[in-house]
């Protein structure tokens with residue numbers, strides 16, 4: 451079979467699945483299970499819907515993988531890519547060359563990110579951006595005459611990528627078991643109120659959760675700690691929203707011990723929380739920031755590290771050559787798409803809409819689900835939501851077999867026309883920023899059906 455044969459619509463889903471099984475190793479996949487069940491072949495997408503080879507039309511409550519912020523089928527991004535490919539499809543940024551789209555994007559990112567973040571280093575994925583941060587942070591402290599400051603503290607359930615270093619910085623235990631570099635990384639508990647708050651009020655819990663960082667720094671010794679890294683809201687970890695005040699304490703602790711504060715805004719960036727960045731929504735002043743996903747709305751790969759003035763000034767003043775970079779760092783086509791994407795977000799007022807209309811509407815529409823017999827908690831923040839499933843509301847009591855109920859519920863949601871993700875037994879939503887009130891109503895109706903069907907399957 452030639453590629454052309456495979457690309458026509460003449461094959462059956464079964465045939466595509468058998469090629470997938472024979473030749474494709476997909477990310478984060480149990481291969482035996484996938485071969486038994488077969489992949490869903492997504493053929494096209496439009497607006498907020500994806501379509502599969504069986505003719506199903508599915509509302510995309512996850513914006514792809516938390517990234518298609520402007521929705522599918524936006525010709526502005528397609529045209530930007532095509533015209534940039536015609537003008538300059540590729541040239542590198544090594545060896546004292548650059549290109550106009552990258553310059554325009556760098557200026558724009560410096561303008562929209564918090565004050566003090568004025569320089570950009572480009573990569574192609576969040577993982578590479580975080581690896582870049584690790585190298586820069588260590589280089590920075592060596593230049594400061596403190597080469598022992600090497601340890602980076604992250605959080606359990608934190609996700610910073612899949613390269614060895616970014617996975618090590620993250621707090622996903624399964625990833626650590628398969629391959630990680632344990633040296634010079636450490637982790638604290640996240641401010642996960644659903645698990646750890648108990649009967650503390652919000653302010654107490656915020657101070658308590660931040661004290662876990664203070665304790666960890668005391669264990670390691672501040673003279674060995676280089677940085678603390680956090681997603682403002684932990685995405686892949688289950689949309690963990692910190693209690694108000696948590697990051698004020700955290701930033702105070704970082705300043706006190708002269709530890710860099712890194713905000714990984716790969717998910718929370720580009721409007722998802724109702725400002726350009728969660729750092730603005732939550733009043734954070736990070737030394738460095740990781741960006742990806744919504745930077746190009748996923749139309750082409752691109753990531754970026756925003757480097758704060760303290761680190762940038764040191765690297766510029768006496769860093770010498772920074773021995774790091776990727777063939778596609780600052781790719782002109784990706785930069786052109788990013789610029790078109792940012793322009794579209796601005797032109798359509800997407801961020802204000804999330805902040806003033808659809809964000810609050812999503813929160814209000816999901817809130818009543820908290821009364822459902824298998825729901826322990828509903829959390830939202832801008833265009834992010836989590837619905838925690840429980841065995842019993844009394845306690846609450848979690849499921850013994852963690853994750854099984856989540857998968858059942860997710861499968862019911864998809865069967866009813868809504869793509870959502872399960873993290874452990876939390877049901878996750880991260881829709882496009884262009885989601886309308888009607889889309890939210892449709893989403894909530896399907897989530898309710900999926901919850902009912904899950905409760906019935908589990909005899910609850």
Ligand code: PXG
Pocket residue numbers: 515574575576577578580609610611612681685686714715716717740742743871
């Ligand atoms: N940081 C954060 C906060 C992320 O969410 C990355 C870094 C890594 O980005 P790349 O582009 O290297 O994948 C991410 C990625 C999930 C899931 O299951 C989430 C991500 C990736 C894959 C799966 O929710 N986030």
